Amino acid sequence: MKTVTFPNGTIVPALGMGTWNMGDSDSRRADEIKSIHAGLEAGIRVVDTAEMYGSGRSEKLVGEAIRGRRDDVFLVSKVLPSNASRKGVRRACEASLKRLGTEYLDLYLLHWEGSEPLEETIAGFDDLVEADLIRSWGVSNFDTDGMREVERITATTPCAANQVLYSLDYRGAEFDLLARDHEAGIVTMAYSPLGQGGDLLRAPVLARVAARHKTTLGPASPAQIALAWVLRQENVLAIPKAGSPKHQHENFAATEITLTRDDLAEIDAAIAPPRRKEPLAMI
Numbered sequence: 001m002k003t004v005t006f007p008n009g010t011i012v013p014a015l016g017m018g019t020w021n022m023g024d025s026d027s028r029r030a031d032e033i034k035s036i037h038a039g040l041e042a043g044i045r046v047v048d049t050a051e052m053y054g055s056g057r058s059e060k061l062v063g064e065a066i067r068g069r070r071d072d073v074f075l076v077s078k079v080l081p082s083n084a085s086r087k088g089v090r091r092a093c094e095a096s097l098k099r100l101g102t103e104y105l106d107l108y109l110l111h112w113e114g115s116e117p118l119e120e121t122i123a124g125f126d127d128l129v130e131a132d133l134i135r136s137w138g139v140s141n142f143d144t145d146g147m148r149e150v151e152r153i154t155a156t157t158p159c160a161a162n163q164v165l166y167s168l169d170y171r172g173a174e175f176d177l178l179a180r181d182h183e184a185g186i187v188t189m190a191y192s193p194l195g196q197g198g199d200l201l202r203a204p205v206l207a208r209v210a211a212r213h214k215t216t217l218g219p220a221s222p223a224q225i226a227l228a229w230v231l232r233q234e235n236v237l238a239i240p241k242a243g244s245p246k247h248q249h250e251n252f253a254a255t256e257i258t259l260t261r262d263d264l265a266e267i268d269a270a271i272a273p274p275r276r277k278e279p280l281a282m283i
């Protein structure tokens with residue numbers, strides 16, 4: 001399976017799992033936990049959550065799902081910009097750790113840039129690394145200008161990841177951000193890679209390309225093509241959210257698909273790549 005490498009040398013599979021909206025509904029809870037278990041059993045390592053998701057409900061559900069399996073997980077959470085002062089980062093992280101029932105995060109991200117000076121937030125992240133509460137830190141929704149600012153700030157440990165919107169619906173990051181982050185050794189985490197399960201999955205081009213591929217589960221689906229397309233990029237980690245074991249297995253099987261040159265040309269003809277710099281979109 002394709003992998004990504006973080007600046008501290010940690011290597012994980014390039015397919016992870018998102019958990020936004022998980023834990024919000026009692027009737028879906030059992031399936032969501034089974035879905036995370038199915039992902040871990042298949043070999044997925046990265047589980048992405050945030051203090052913002054359901055005001056902590058996602059973190060609580062993830063905590064329940066990974067109980068007794070912590071060593072199998074590369075756990076990612078995010079601090080809200082409103083909590084991102086040097087002291088606020090510590091408080092927010094401790095609250096996240098409590099909800100997650102763990103002693104450390106593998107990666108802690110600033111969810112998006114707010115009004116706290118970045119120096120403060122990054123100093124807070126450095127404190128957390130020093131205190132063994134996190135193993136690495138990064139940012140989310142940062143475009144090229146923001147990344148330049150991050151790199152100008154002296155930190156004890158380097159920025160490990162930038163989590164951004166990247167899918168066939170939103171190709172903007174492809175213009176320069178992906179390559180820039182890759183050259184800097186920063187992992188790009190692609191969020192909403194399935195276009196949030198919306199119109200993208202009904203795009204005729206995805207159905208046409210899917211008809212030419214199969215996986216061990218059977219004929220490929222448009223969702224699997226959308227994921228394989230994101231995963232074709234170097235050092236990009238896709239974090240689709242799957243609310244059921246069925247979707248989780250399908251997403252895992254997408255890692256078997258290699259898109260051909262013809263597939264990629266057909267996709268480009270239907271959904272054009274960016275021809276100029278566009279501001280980074282975010283959800």
Ligand code: NDP
Nearest residue numbers: 018019020191192193194195196197223240241242243247
């Ligand atoms: P995704 O693009 O991952 O889409 C999720 C939707 O796709 C759900 O409706 C899901 O349905 C459906 N789906 C999943 N697998 C399949 C499949 N194999 N076939 C058909 N449909 C499928 O959207 P998200 O917005 O959830 O993004 C993923 C993750 O990225 C989030 O969960 C979150 O962790 C992170 N994120 C980060 C942001 C940031 O600002 N840093 C912003 C947004 C997201 P079902 O639930 O029924 O499986």
